[in-house]
Amino acid sequence: MRSERAGKWYDRAGNLVMEVPSADKKKMVKPTIKHARKLGLLPSVTSVIQDTLASYSILEYAKRQVALAALVTPKQPDQTDDDYIALLLAKSEEHKDACADIGKAIHGDIENAFESGKEPVNPVSARAYRSLCERLGGEQVVSEQPLYDASLGIAGTPDIYTPIRLIDMKTTDLSKFSEPHDSWKFQLGAYSNLLKRPDIILEQAVIDRNTGEVKYVPYETMGGVWGAAFEHLFEVWIAIKEYDPRKWQG
Helix, strand or coil, X not given: CCCCCCCCEECCCCCEECCEECCCCCCEECCCHHHHHHHCCEEEHHHHHHHHCCCHHHHHXXXXXXXXXXXXXXXXCCCCHHHHHHHHHHHHHHHHHHHHHHHHHHHHHHHHHHHHCCXXXXXXXXXXXXXXXXXXXXXXXXXXXXXXXXXXXXXXXXXXXXXXXXXXXXXXXXXXCCCCCHHHHHHHHHHHHHHCCCCCEEEEEXXXXXXXXXXXXXXXXXXXXXXXXXXXXXXXXXXXHCCCHHHCCC
8 A cells, every 4th residue: 555645735726735734633734645635635746746657767867876885885794685785775865865955955046046136156056047047038937836727636836937938947967868857758748738828838957966057958859748648647646546636526
């Protein structure tokens, strides 16, 4: 049985729901699928993807991190195999967490910069911010603008949204980047479904976490199938969670 971990949820008016009353009404807790079923909450696009998709490229990345940890962490004579494996897994997680932390910091710096109009202090974030500003060419960025559609059963908040453009930011090592992960394509596909506007430009901004260099990948170059693909993925999510937010009736 799958654990009912807390995901990211929105109400049916597109407002992010961070907490809901506990069953005994004595405290506030993070919403889970149980609360969603009761309140008719909409899952975020990213939660749907994370709950259903095990990306081949992400699995390959995880295996590589374990292998790299083994190269720099020799097995000690008194270590059991189980202890050594546990150590390698822990070290590989440390690297993944460190990369995630860097990515979150860059995202936060850029979001704050667009809100304040002040360039980030961090030189990596600053370089990425300048690139994005040049890409936007003066377009007005709408901060924290959720996209939602109860009839589709999903919601989400794009990183960068203007009257004519939506950009989703990802951080990685660009020297090893070849194309967007499938999970990234699913996300843009879902945003395309929510927008229902073919005139909007959808792009992936892939930011090098070490230098701030940005590579832009237009959604239109990804094959044009990812909106429909996300709909199929969502059907899998519905089956797993035993909850269809499109059909909820309060």
